[in-house]
Amino acid sequence: MLSLLDTAKQFLTAPPIPQGGVLIDFTMGNGYDTLYLCSLVPEGKVYAFDVQEAALASTRARLLAHGITNAELILDSHAALLQYVKEPIYGGLFNLGWLPGSDRTVRTQTESTLKAVSAGLSLLAPGYRIIINVYPGHLEGTDEGNALADFLATLPKKQFAALKIRLLNDEKAPYLYVLEKYKK
Numbered sequence: 458m459l460s461l462l463d464t465a466k467q468f469l470t471a472p473p474i475p476q477g478g479v480l481i482d483f484t485m486g487n488g489y490d491t492l493y494l495c496s497l498v499p500e501g502k503v504y505a506f507d508v509q510e511a512a513l514a515s516t517r518a519r520l521l522a523h524g525i526t527n528a529e530l531i532l533d534s535h536a537a538l539l540q541y542v543k544e545p546i547y548g549g550l551f552n553l554g555w556l557p558g559s560d561r562t563v564r565t566q567t568e569s570t571l572k573a574v575s576a577g578l579s580l581l582a583p584g585y586r587i588i589i590n591v592y593p594g595h596l597e598g599t600d601e602g603n604a605l606a607d608f609l610a611t612l613p614k615k616q617f618a619a620l621k622i623r624l625l626n627d628e629k630a631p632y633l634y635v636l637e638k639y640k641k
């Protein structure tokens with residue numbers, strides 16, 4: 458079985474991403490995803506968001522160690538996406554929850570997550586995808602995932618596809634939402 462992360466990457470990159478395109482890391486954390494996204498757009502740019510300075514420091518060090526310079530690290534909520542990004546985006550990743558190894562009280566929150574998803578979809582280029590990793594192993598994560606499902610079910614079906622990928626035999630296992638904006 459493919460890992461959830463590999464599955465997320467396969468869905469993200471199924472539509473070929475232009476090397477000069479813009480991608481969003483909505484939850485930078487320790488920068489593993491930022492580094493990966495930067496590799497997809499070597500002539501483009503990744504905007505990465507986190508509310509914790511520790512995440513920016515960790516990601517900055519990781520990018521430096523790999524000689525990566527095409528990321529802009531933003532110390533702000535992903536809900537503020539539209540203040541920072543004005544151009545079309547060719548994909549984005551959310552990894553919900555908290556920074557591994559840190560204070561678990563600083564975690565993604567339903568209200569700002571929904572705002573960020575909505576903003577991301579408004580910038581998404583037709584034919585491209587946003588992937589959301591949900592962690593339902595704790596109550597807040599379960600609620601956040603359910604609130605997302607309620608919101609995603611309201612997306613106009615002629616404009617978007619919203620897909621859920623999860624194990625049916627493990628209700629605590631992380632799962633994915635894959636969102637695609639249809640080509641006109």
Ligand SMILES: C[S@@+](CC[C@H](N)C(=O)[O-])C[C@H]1O[C@@H](n2cnc3c(N)ncnc32)[C@H](O)[C@@H]1O
Pocket residue numbers: 483484485486487488489490491506507508509512533534535536552553554555556557563564565566569570
């Ligand atoms: C599971 S971690 C992300 C892991 C990360 N993608 C990586 O590769 O290491 C979730 C991150 O979301 C961040 N976060 C929480 N609320 C946020 C918000 N409103 N906007 C942006 N990031 C947020 C947390 O600080 C935490 O670092």
